[in-house]
Amino acid sequence: MDPDLTIVLLGRTGVGKSASANTILGRAAFESKTSFKAVTTGISEETGRVFGKLIRVVDTPGVLGWERQLRKLCGDVLRSSTPHLFLLVLSVGRFTVDQEEALRAAVNAVGPRGLEKSFLLLTGGDLLKDRPLEDFVREGGDGSFSEIVGQFEEAYHLFNNKDGGREQVRELLLKAGHLHTGKSCGAELRMVLVGRTGVGKSAAGNTILGRRVFRSAAASASITSVCQKETSLFAGQTLTVVDTPPLFDTCRSQEESEKEIAKCVSLAAPGPHVILVVIWVGRFTEEDKETLRIIQQMFGEEVAGYTMVLFTGGDHLEADGVTIEDIITKYPALHDFIRQCGRRYHVFKNRSRDPAQVRELLKKINTMVQRNRGRCYSTEMFRAAERRLLERESLEMVVLALRREAETENQSQCVLH
Known part of the structure; x- marks a missing residue:
């Protein structure tokens, strides 16, 4: 046997x-x-x-x-x-x-x-x-x-x-994902999609759910303006996907985008099992690099245990004779982010209708959920990250004010002398 x-x-x-x-x-x-x-x-x-x-x-x-x-x-x-x-x-x-x-x-x-x-x-x-x-x-x-x-x-x-x-x-x-608790079988799997404008977040959400529920088009301007939650069933498991407005949206300020994206955690209550950071394989831009920094800043250090990079445009890799490992190795910031997230990543061919790519993604996510003992990235974790960010910003403002005060005092002394 x-x-x-x-x-x-x-x-x-x-x-x-x-x-x-x-x-x-x-x-x-x-x-x-x-x-x-x-x-x-x-x-x-x-x-x-x-x-x-x-x-x-x-x-x-x-x-x-x-x-x-x-x-x-x-x-x-x-x-x-x-x-x-x-x-x-x-x-x-x-x-x-x-x-x-x-x-x-x-x-x-x-x-x-x-x-x-x-x-x-x-x-x-x-x-x-x-x-x-x-x-x-x-x-x-x-x-x-x-x-x-x-x-x-x-x-x-x-x-x-x-x-x-x-x-x-x-x-x-x-x-290691080789033993199931019994709770995970058929349980709901909650995921959030985040990324910059034009990387194919909404198209990836449609691919995961197996139907066109999120508005998607190849364009430099964003289509998604608010967080949207949709649900579907795949191989007996309930999938809940939350699509978010893109970072670096030309139609709104960065602060407004981050405030809307923050709603995704409560929309996926009690919290997402995975945050899928969507990146287009064709080019890793400065905006992509800044997106990774913003996600870490917004959601805190703990989010690394609940994060996976989802590459879109996998069709182009085959056409160009390039592997995804070549792309990851080429960009140190991307390589470092994936390393922090436990080397978790997946590649989607958004034009492909083969459910095998979704099945493989869900297998990776379910393995991660089992490693996390079924826990999700909770609203409590997000609030704690928000508090730490506010405290850090307040401290930076105090330091800046003291520095300016010291510079003003030095200038005054120079004038006197």
């Missing part, structure tokens, strides 16, 4: 790969002990039923010295039709040169495609005691550690292989 999921563990010798594999399966399937020498001397696998899923777990030897074999293993897993998850294992503690070298080797083994299906698995959860994992990740080392962990964004998890119980396994599978 084919497994429902394949999990591959990669990492340096002694970080707890075999112990983690046993934790996942709930039994001592692999030999595991604390040792500086390798216990696992070859690639081995075991299968077991975990929370109703048949899971194949692949344990591997220390990655250093096995790079070629592990690259082939990961390539075979990626080419298979079975859902898969790569766990790059790192033990809690001091981040040494050896650990960095091994982790980089593991990242290279899975490759760019595999990294999208990867989680950083930190072992030794018992050593953290009551310290939050996020604090350890944020404060846990030098630039090398931060750089590598940054590639995973929120895709990391902590195991206590001594006495952590089964809930930590359930949580990992939920985060």
Whole structure:
């Protein structure tokens, strides 16, 4: 019988790969002990039923010295039709040169495609005691550690292989989108579309809903002037899409546009599951760059966990022989924004009527929702972001007033002398 999921563990010798594999399966399937020498001397696998899923777990030897074999293993897993998850294992503690070298080797083994299906698995959860994992990740080392962990964004998890119980396994599978809570099946999925004039927001909304409900036309002037909410059904799931007026609208001030866009959160009450930042693939302009900054400013830092970039005009990529990765790499501001949003993006061919592109987008969004444990970007988060923005603006005004006062005083003293 084919497994429902394949999990591959990669990492340096002694970080707890075999112990983690046993934790996942709930039994001592692999030999595991604390040792500086390798216990696992070859690639081995075991299968077991975990929370109703048949899971194949692949344990591997220390990655250093096995790079070629592990690259082939990961390539075979990626080419298979079975859902898969790569766990790059790192033990809690001091981040040494050896650990960095091994982790980089593991990242290279899975490759760019595999990294999208990867989680950083930190072992030794018992050593953290009551310290939050996020604090350890944020404060846990030098630039090398931060750089590598940054590639995973929120895709990391902590195991206590001594006495952590089964809930930590359930949580990992939920985060990775390989276990469903039961609540998400058929539940409403709320999304908000934001972007500048002319990027195809309304057309993207029509593509998602499968019918023409938002006014859309190829034009430099905007058609959408107020937030509009529409609902449809796709594969048994209720989709609610809120289209917003564009930023940099020639027919209204920027302040008016931002004030109208702010209504989208309450219109999607209790809050959107995802904010889709729509960008046209043809050209990443200064207005697009400023749009990304405004979104981060308006919605606050927390919005990154609920954001995905939706590229429109995918038809042009094929015609020009360019990949979306080429576009992302070309523009540092865009690359950095996507990295902050957990490397989440999707490409639409708005002229295509193939529902597969919508199905794939919804799969990505539902995976994100599961990682967020069903939570949405709430009105409370938005109000908190508004308060912080007002406080920052008030502080800047005070600083500016003090600076002007000091300059006036200096000028007065210069006149006296």
